[in-house]
Amino acid sequence: MTDFFTKQEMKNNFFILLGTICIALGVVLFFLPNNFTTGGTPGMAILLHHISGYSIGAMVIAINVPLLIWGVKYLGKLFAIRTIIAIVLISIFIDFLKAFDFETIVSNILLASVFGGAIVGLGVGLIIKGNASAGGSTIIARIVSSNSHIKPAHVILFIDVIIVVSSIYVFKDFEKALWSIMSIYVTSKVIDVVLTGTLSTKVIHIASNKPELLSQKISESLEQEGTILKGSGIYKHEDKTLIFIVLDIKKLGRLRQIIEENDPEAFMIVMEASEMLGRGH
Numbered sequence: 255m256t257d258f259f260t261k262q263e264m265k266n267n268f269f270i271l272l273g274t275i276c277i278a279l280g281v282v283l284f285f286l287p288n289n290f291t292t293g294g295t296p297g298m299a300i301l302l303h304h305i306s307g308y309s310i311g312a313m314v315i316a317i318n319v320p321l322l323i324w325g326v327k328y329l330g331k332l333f334a335i336r337t338i339i340a341i342v343l344i345s346i347f348i349d350f351l352k353a354f355d356f357e358t359i360v361s362n363i364l365l366a367s368v369f370g371g372a373i374v375g376l377g378v379g380l381i382i383k384g385n386a387s388a389g390g391s392t393i394i395a396r397i398v399s400s401n402s403h404i405k406p407a408h409v410i411l412f413i414d415v416i417i418v419v420s421s422i423y424v425f426k427d428f429e430k431a432l433w434s435i436m437s438i439y440v441t442s443k444v445i446d447v448v449l450t451g452t453l454s455t456k457v458i459h460i461a462s463n464k465p466e467l468l469s470q471k472i473s474e475s476l477e478q479e480g481t482i483l484k485g486s487g488i489y490k491h492e493d494k495t496l497i498f499i500v501l502d503i504k505k506l507g508r509l510r511q512i513i514e515e516n517d518p519e520a521f522m523i524v525m526e527a528s529e530m531l532g533r534g535h
Contacts, residue, residue: 269384270340276377277388278347281310284370285437287358290430291421292374293414293438295344295390301417301424311349314341318389325393328400336386337393344388367433371440378441379448414438455527456506460497460513462520468497471512476505500527 281296289304291297299313306313318341326334360366381388387396391413395406418438422431462468465482472478480499501509506524513520 266336266384266386267339269380270336270386271343273377273380273382273384273388274340274343274347276373276380277344278351278377280370280373280377281348282351283356283359284366284373286310286352287356288361288363288366288430289425289427290363290367290437291417291425291434292371292441293391293417293434294378294410294441295341295388296374297414297417297421297434297438298390299348301420304424309349310352311345314345314348314389318393321389321393325397328396329387329393333385333387336384337389340381340384340386341389363430363433364436367437368440371437372444374437375441375444376448379445382445382449456501456503457525457527458497458499458501458506458509459523459525460499460520461494461522462497462513462517463495464517464520465495465497467516468513468520471516472497472499472509475512476501476508478505 277296280292281300285292285296285300291300295314295317296310298317299310302308302313302317303310308316322329322334322338322341329337360369378388387393391410392406394413395409398404398409399406418431418434421434422428425431460468469480469482472480478499478501480497483496483498485494485496510522513522
């Protein structure tokens with residue numbers, strides 16, 4: 255039990271609490287009043303609520319209890335306990351907020367799908383940052399990927415497709431199924447932002463025949479450090495040199511200018527830096 259009172263575990267619990275509140279708010283304020291759904295456990299629970307009449311909180315528990323029993327050995331003890339806490343809190347908060355019978359605050363379904371998806375994505379991202387899971391498709395994905403070569407993301411996508419297709423039958427509205435796809439997309443993007451941040455940084459590879467000159471100019475003009483990588487070509491096996499740097503996007507224009515002035519034959523590739531760790535990051 256002492257594991258639950260460490261500084262890191264208290265931080266995990268805080269993220270889980272905030273995340274479960276966000277998911278409940280997204281479901282109650284945006285999806286339920288507009289009669290459409292989202293992905294994962296919340297989406298499945300909304301559909302089962304409309305079919306059976308039981309509360310969404312009860313459906314969240316009903317979906318996840320058998321999955322947790324099935325998948326506990328794949329989750330690890332602490333992860334499983336945190337996930338159980340998250341699932342119970344989602345269930346409680348959804349039913350608690352639904353009891354207030356909020357008026358429809360957003361009747362425009364486009365706004366509902368975007369903001370509902372964003373709030374649910376924020377909640378799921380916070381729960382994941384708390385080293386837990388919101389249950390449902392995440393548990394299934396972990397079990398399937400542990401017993402096969404299928405990637406977890408593909409399992410989650412397949413489950414979300416089933417939820418969206420089922421929503422056409424439940425709500426008798428094909429258009430709302432399309433809005434559900436929009437909300438799932440927004441949710442996935444917000445989860446990425448929560449987990450990796452919004453870095454305005456690019457990863458840049460420069461293939462050049464003048465690596466020393468370019469490195470000197472980059473260091474002098476941009477005050478930027480980097481790494482020179484040695485390699486060979488695929489076909490002729492001639493020596494190749496790559497300059498590897500991580501650069502703020504505001505300096506990208508100046509870097510292009512330096513390359514054009516000093517080595518017009520250089521080849522530059524610019525990629526996203528989704529996460530950086532170490533050296534002050």
